[in-house]
Amino acid sequence: MTAAATNTTPTTKLTVRDLCVYYGEKKGVGPVTMDIAERHVTAFIGPSGCGKSTFLRSLNRMNELIPGCRIQGEVELDGDAIYGPGVDPVTVRRRIGMVFQRSNPFPKSIAENVAYGLRIGGLKDEREIAMRVERALQHAALWDEVKDRLNDNALGLSGGQQQRLCIARALAVEPEVLLMDEPASALDPIATAHIEELINEISSDYTVVIVTHNMQQAARVADYTAFFYMGELVEFDRTDVLFTKPSNQRTEDYITGRFG
């Protein structure tokens, strides 16, 4: 919140220009043009099916796993076109990590879940791996709860712990951007508060983009908020501005609870 509140213009991390996502012939979302600020939290809000998740997934090329999905327009990460010719989606996803709506730990031990990204990235030094696993778990505020059972199966953790484990797993590979697709929608209020606190904390090191259907959540965690409706980006502004003085009627209707 700090930088947005003090009104300094932050650096742009992700530049999106005229991005459209199609499923077959049907347009899912777009055209979207926006700049996402470095080391800030940007939230996407909007009613179900408004295209916010689809848009989020096109920021690290996860959409192309869906057959028939086609993308137009440009996304640049620090000036590198992620949809440029010859760009490997694998390298894009190493720099832009993702946390999903439903926690999806691997059926492996807690430590191995976090180590997974490091191992497939070619890291072999076990001491280095153990160190980075610990750091990621601390970063995700999970270390104290699991440090005595790192070799237990991750599926034995509670829902909120599993989701924080997924965040730790994503942070372990040290991405520059972390995309979060409704990370707290399946969690109880206490676990949700944990996650929100965590988002606030990691935003000093990471660029965070979060999709949420919970407007209060967006207001609490995000520096910037984008409102999507029917596949269109309706309004994008600083969170305090969007929630207090929306310039678009549909935004106002949505945040005042008239629909959605």
Place this chain on the structure above:
Amino acid sequence: MTVAGSAPRAPRRTSAQRVLVRTMSNRLGDAAMALSSGFAALVVLAILLLILFDVVRNGVSHLSITFLTEAPKEGMTAGGIFPAIVGMVEMVLLMTVAGVPVGVATAVYLHEYAPAEARLTRLIRIAVANLAGVPSIVFGLFGLGFFVQFVGAGIDKVFFHGDKVYGQPALIWAALTMAVLTLPVVIVATEEALRAVPRELREASLALGATKFQTVMHVVVPQASAGILTGMILAVSRGAGEVAPILFTGAAYFLPHLPKGLSSQFMTPSYHVYVLATQSPDVDATKPILYSTVLVLLALTFILNIAAIVVRARVRRQSGLQH
């Protein structure tokens, strides 16, 4: 029921009655269906029990440790079936080593890599389905023609100066023929297991910057491993019971010794049963041996099938723990 249109309430009542009548006929239909399907299930169970009862009653008397550890004696009218058990185990092991990797790889290709709508993919699927429907004797003839007379004879020509070493029915050719026969079992089971791997796990791996290959090797296949194992066990239990594919490709009528290597022939319980039943010089003497052999064969197949069920149940429990 009463005169239609006499009162505005009348049509409403008839429609209510119709609903009532329909539910009654539904209930009758349900009862009839439950009765007839239950009876059918009972018939199946009865047949199974009858077979089991017959085999156990006639076979258990001759069953003993020596029956399992001795070779047949005196023209197969005495002794045990030790060489047959060893032969089956060797054949099944070889079959597994040869067939399962190919089957698993095929399933991984079909499910993970092949474009679902492509003509080649559909062609492979049709081929697999047809392979499963080919009568097993055809596999036997294929094995004789391809493995024994073509591959085996070719090896002899190149490496053994035309001496008959591999160009005759042998353990290796029987195992390979059986591997081809059980391929569809492995492929179908593996594909089913791959399909059951949640999309979320694949996405988690890919989002961490894993390549598709890494995702398949480190997440998808391990997650599907229990299902693959089930397919393997089912293939083994099928292979253990088949006779026709090994008839011309390696099974021996009688061997006084254990198979010496890949190129020697071998005995198996299934073929031994056929031999005892049709070729015995003394039917009364071989009958208990015959039944005991069947009992052993049945027990082995049952154990394998139960193992497959247990493995599958464990997989269900594990995946149930996830969400």
